[in-house]
Amino acid sequence: MLIAPRMIRFLLVGGSTAAAQLSLTWLFVDVILMHVLVGSTVAAALAAAYNYTLHYHWTFSAEAPHGWTLFKYLLVCLGALLVNGVVMYIGVTVYGAYYLAVQIVAGVSVVIWSFCLSSFWVFAE
Structure with missing residues (x-):
């Protein structure tokens, strides 16, 4: 499958996931x-399930069993938290950069991390 259409679907799913999480957080709270804290946590869990489901069926059209695929997806999510934290630490603490500017760099880094691992490991054919 071509990378560009998959990347577009990946970004659409990510954007809609962010909107869903914000909307659900508002609804619950x-x-x-x-x-x-409860409302935000429930919204995040539901958004993660939504994200996984759309990536599995639409972005990557995966056919692998859910058990191992979901486990790999959760590992990538955990890694994304670490990537975000490392970029934020280096940008803000080491270089003294403005935190929102660094968060943009961290967000792009997380998208690249997640897309690459999702494409070549989590949902790989």
């Missing part, structure tokens, strides 16, 4: 009146 401001409408249902959950505690902010």
Whole structure:
């Protein structure tokens, strides 16, 4: 499969996941009146399930069994947290850069990390 269409689908799923997580967080916290930490956590879990499902079926059209694929997906998510943390630490603490500018670099780094590992390992044919 060509990389460009897959990358476009990957970015669309990621963007819609971010919108879904923000919307669900608002719904749980401001409408249902959950505690902010509970509402945010539930929204993040639902957004992750949504993200995995769309990537599995649409972005990568995977056919591998869910058990091992989901485990690899969760490892990539954990790695993405580490990539984000390392980039933020280096940018803000070591170089003293403005944190929002560094967060943009960290976000791009996480997208590249996630797309590459998802393409060549998690959902690989």
